[in-house]
Amino acid sequence: MTVRRMRAGEIGVLAAEGVRDLLGGVLGGTPVADYAETDPLGWSVLSDGGWDELGVPEEAGGAGATLRDLAEVAVAWGRFCAPAPLIETIAAKRWSAAARDQAGPVTVAVPTAAGVMAPYGATCRVLSGLGTGPDGFLSEVAGPTDPFALTLRTVSVDTATAFAGEAARELAVLWTAEGVGAARRCLTDAVDYAKGRKQFGVPIGSFQAIKHRAAHALELVERAETAVLWAAADGYAEGAESIDTRRLLLHSLSTSQEVVESCIQIHGGMGFTWEMGVHVYLRHIVTLRELVEGLLSHRAR
Amino acid sequence: MTLSRRTDLALFRQDAEQWLREAVPERWKAERGALSEEETTQIKRDWDRQLFEGGFAGLSLPAEHGGQGLGLAEEVAFHELAARAHAPEGFGRIGKILTAPTLIVHGTEDQRSRFLPGILSGEHIWCQGFSEPGAGSDLASVSTTARRDGNGYRVTGQKVWTSFANVADRCLLIARTNPDAPRYRNLSMLLLDMHQPGVVVRPIKQISGTSHFAEVFFEDVWVGDEDRLGADGEGWKVAMTVLQNERGAVEGITRYVEMRGDMDLLLRHCVGTAYEREAADMDVRLELVRWQVAKAVELEPDPVAFVRASSVLKVTWSELWQEMTQLGLRIAPPEHRAHWRHQYLETRASSIYSGSSEIQRNIIAERVLGLPK
Structure with missing residues (x-):
């Protein structure tokens, strides 16, 4: 086993804590279904705190966060399924000088099996290239927003961003980490529900069938997290690892998806209602998987 | 022993690898399946003594009690390397992993001085x-x-x-x-x-x-x-200390190495068959076992997180191994049929011993997720 730390550095730990505090302050206690279709976070809330510049490299005046640090932030961010382009903008500003000159949010356009998709494409500028040298923005020819992706708001566009291999890899890692955060939060909600919901005079969480389902879901979350943390670890070397990034990330996202499916079951009849909101996590993770698969299948160079 | 062992995990691994290369008996490497019971027993007994003389007995036990004063990371690394080097398993496991740490917590001065040296030297099983x-x-x-x-x-x-x-x-x-x-x-x-x-x-x-x-x-x-x-009347309290030592990272990494051998064989069987994807997915899950161990080692200082990591690890490797042997049994070519039949039957036990999957999931649900008893 290569000697390699699984833990994030100080920057990552502190920033993740900051993101949790920030989102906890604005969205904490509000069911995800209440804000999934609104705009609960103004962009200035994120940009005033400099959260969108977390990944800017040292040579461009940033703090030197590693991919592992940013993954820590993405897990924390993912817990809330907040409908705002923070992760996309962090990746953009890490890899593109043009993005760093922008005050507002920036996104990318990913070639997927269902066409080219830009998350939050209706409210962001879309980069023409990420990590491919001097880059600018695509002229805005935006199509319809996909109603399935409530909290990622993907827009069909004509042209894809040109990605450098490592830039695509990093963004894919961060999106996957976001998926792990969503899965973990969803399990926390399901466990809370099982503690409160009574049938036959007792909390359903006291039944071993529910306990073992929840325990198995935790096993899955841990595995999904381990997969993405491995891909995010300092010194991960594509080609020299026993499992490549693409397999790790798709495994992680499929596993996160399985967690949410199980959480719907724990919520019983409420699980498949729109208002309970478990579907928000599911839609989020399914869409992330489409984006990651597209990003790693079609990536240039 | 060299000073480097105490300061740097990478150097520790180097030392251990080199020692294992020379220490593992040739007879064992070449013919371990075919040795008589008498000779097997002798090699295993000698191995416990070799570990002691080489400075690899009681790696994570405190130095004042005769251990090497290193951490779980070194203990895990050594077990991984030993399994890779096809080192014998001695007879000292219960003494070193269960009795010794429990003696250190609950034992009298007299008990420690009577029993710890024999456990570490391999003299007492x-x-x-x-x-x-x-x-x-x-x-x-x-x-x-x-x-x-x-x-x-x-x-x-x-x-x-x-x-x-x-x-x-x-x-x-x-x-x-x-x-x-x-x-x-x-x-x-x-x-x-x-x-x-x-x-x-x-x-x-x-x-x-x-x-x-x-x-x-x-x-x-x-x-x-x-x-x-x-x-x-305090036996239950003492037993809890024993059980906390039983599960976890060292077992996880040892199993990982054994499973890796089975997985490599399975992948070869599956090339070009309809089972290729299924085996590839198991391969990802197996490699993640190795990283789950690394995660558990880092979480050691946090008791709740460590319980979570080690219980999750136990169900994860044991159930994966069972799935692997099921597939192996189904698709094994004739020359490997005996191996997979044996492994298939052998791994039925893995989700039962050291805390069954059901008990592990009760622990996860109640102690980690906080669901009501």
Whole structure:
């Protein structure tokens, strides 16, 4: 086993804590279904705190966060399924000088099996290239927003961003980490529900069938997290690892998806209602998987 | 031993790798499956002594108690390298992993000085007398009794699933000493001398045909007060310390290496078949076991997180191994049929021993997720 730390550095730990505090302050206690279709976070809330510049490299005046640090932030961010382009903008500003000159949010356009998709494409500028040298923005020819992706708001566009291999890899890692955060939060909600919901005079969480389902879901979350943390670890070397990034990330996202499916079951009849909101996590993770698969299948160079 | 071992994990690994290359007996490397039982036993006994002389016994035990004073990371690294080097497994596991740390927490000065040196040197072999026919997952209901007799006890009863019982010098044994006291206050932990009349060991043949365990019968077997670990009636508390040591990272990494061998074989069988994807998915899950171990090691200082990591690890590797052997059994070419049949039967036990999947999931649900009992 290569000697390699699984833990994030100080920057990552502190920033993740900051993101949790920030989102906890604005969205904490509000069911995800209440804000999934609104705009609960103004962009200035994120940009005033400099959260969108977390990944800017040292040579461009940033703090030197590693991919592992940013993954820590993405897990924390993912817990809330907040409908705002923070992760996309962090990746953009890490890899593109043009993005760093922008005050507002920036996104990318990913070639997927269902066409080219830009998350939050209706409210962001879309980069023409990420990590491919001097880059600018695509002229805005935006199509319809996909109603399935409530909290990622993907827009069909004509042209894809040109990605450098490592830039695509990093963004894919961060999106996957976001998926792990969503899965973990969803399990926390399901466990809370099982503690409160009574049938036959007792909390359903006291039944071993529910306990073992929840325990198995935790096993899955841990595995999904381990997969993405491995891909995010300092010194991960594509080609020299026993499992490549693409397999790790798709495994992680499929596993996160399985967690949410199980959480719907724990919520019983409420699980498949729109208002309970478990579907928000599911839609989020399914869409992330489409984006990651597209990003790693079609990536240039 | 060199100073580098204490300062740098990468250097520790280098030292260990080099030592293992020279220390693992050639006969064992080449013919371990074909050796006589007598020779196998001799090699394993010698191995415990070699570990001690090489400075690799008790890696994570404190130096003041004769250990090497290193951490879990080194312990895990050494077990991984030893498994890769096809090193023998000695007879010292129960003594080193269970008895020694428990002696350090609950033992008297006299007990530590009598027992720790023999455990570390490999001279004294220990077995664990916990499970009984009527007390498996529900350990507190053991019925083996230790009746008060002068300055000690007389032990009568039966233990089961006891590894190393046929070669053990001592047994770390939990018995009922206070029949009238309430549950959890009626047990004591005893350090029973196995070389006494009244101790009968019978190997248990498992479904694979092999025998890794034994059942042990005790009839009026003497244990003096000086060989009781912890106070009379406090056996449950002591047992909890033992069980905390039992699970986790070291077992996880050892299994990983064994499973890796099976996985490589499975992937070869599956090339170009309809099972290729299924095997590839298992391969990802197996490699993640290795990283889950790394995660568990880093989480060690946080008790709740460590329970989570080690319980998750146990169900994860044991159930994956079962799936692997199911697939192997189904698709094995004739020359590997015997191997997969054996592994298939052998791994039925893996989700049962060291805390069954059901018990692990109860622990995860109640102690980690906080679901009501």
